[in-house]
Amino acid sequence: MIELSRAVYDDIVYHAYGGGEAEICGVLAGTYGDDGEPSVVTDTYRAENVAETPQIRYLIDPEEQFELIETIEDDGLDVVGFYHSHPTGPTHPSETDAARATWPDHSYVICALDGYPFVGSWRWRGDDDEFEQETVSVRSER
Template structure:
C-alpha cells in the first residue's frame, strides 16, 4: 500500500493536468513501508520528461532523479517510488512502462487524466517484469 498526504496527492494530479497533453513525471519521497506498513509520500519532486516522444512515453531526467534522491537522503527521507501521467491512456502500466521499470520493490504511480483523474499504483516485483497493483490512500495530515 502507498499513502499520500493530501498535498502530495494534489501535487501529482496538478502536475499531470499542467503537463497535458504530454506525460509528466517525478520522484516520490517519504517513508518506505516495512513489515506490512504502507509507504507514505510526504514530498514530490517534479522532473523533466526527457523521452523522445513525451506525449506517449516518459523518462525521468537522470540528473534530476539523482538530485531528488540526494535531497531526500539529505532530509532523512527515502525514495518511495516514481510517478508519471497518462493524459489519454489507461490508468495502468503500459508494456513500455513495465519494460523500463528498474527499481524492484518501489511504487510506480500513474495519474490517468482520461475522464476524472485516477491515481493508481503498482509495485514492481522485479520478477518476470511483473507489477502488482497496490492500494492508494490519502492522509489529511502531513
C-alpha cells in the same frame, strides 16, 4: 499499500494537468514501507520528462534523477517510488512502463486524466516485468 498526503495527491494531479498532452514525472519521497507496512509519501520531487515522445512516454534524465535522490536523502527521506501521468490512458502500467522499471519493490504511481483524474499505484516486484496493484489511500492533513 501506499499512503499519500492530500498535498502530495493534489500536486500529482495538478502536475499532470499542467503537462497538457505530455506525460509528467517525478520522484516520491517519505517513509518506505517494507514487510507489509505501507509506504507513506510526504513529498513529491518534480522532474523534467526528457523522452523523445513525451505524449506517450516518460523518462527522467539519469543525472537529474541522481540529483533528486541525493536531495531526498539529504532531506532525511526515503525514495518511495516514482510517478507519471497517462494523459489519455489508464492507470495501469504500459508494457513500456514495465520494461523500464528498475526499482524493485518500489511504487509506481500513475495519474490518468482520461475523464475524471484517478491515481493508481503499482509495486514492481523485479521479476518478469511483474507489477502488483497496491491500494492508494489519501491522508487528510492534520
